[in-house]
Amino acid sequence: MGFREVSVIEVREVLRGWLEGAGLRTVAERAGVDRKTARRYVAAAQAAGLQREAGFAAVDDELVASVVSAVRPARPNGHGTAWEALEVHRDQITAWLAGDGKDAK
Numbered sequence: 001m002g003f004r005e006v007s008v009i010e011v012r013e014v015l016r017g018w019l020e021g022a023g024l025r026t027v028a029e030r031a032g033v034d035r036k037t038a039r040r041y042v043a044a045a046q047a048a049g050l051q052r053e054a055g056f057a058a059v060d061d062e063l064v065a066s067v068v069s070a071v072r073p074a075r076p077n078g079h080g081t082a083w084e085a086l087e088v089h090r091d092q093i094t095a096w097l098a099g100d101g102k103d104a105k
Contacts, residue, residue: 006072008064014041015059015067019052037071044070 010031017027018038028038048066050058086093 006068008068010037011041011064011067012059014038015045015050015063016056018042018045019050019054019056019059021052040071041067 010033013031014027014033014037017030018024022030024038024042025035027042028035031038033041044067045059045063047070048063050063
């Protein structure tokens, strides 16, 4: 199963709509995310202390970072599976990028 990166803009737009009083379905449509994704963003923000009455001024960089870290997939080394798949070919990719035209062994 592949994962999509969590967009800071999406998180902000979901939280903006939710704080304005819109329902999760409406918020998700406006932000271009799935309803379940919007629910996860809101739940993570609430767990970080956001209350619906707070207003959008409460959505600062620290809150957004907290939401992103709570909802993104676990990456023990900071990289996803695509990175790991390419890591075994590091020497070859480095040679191609150097432009020497030779294959690394």
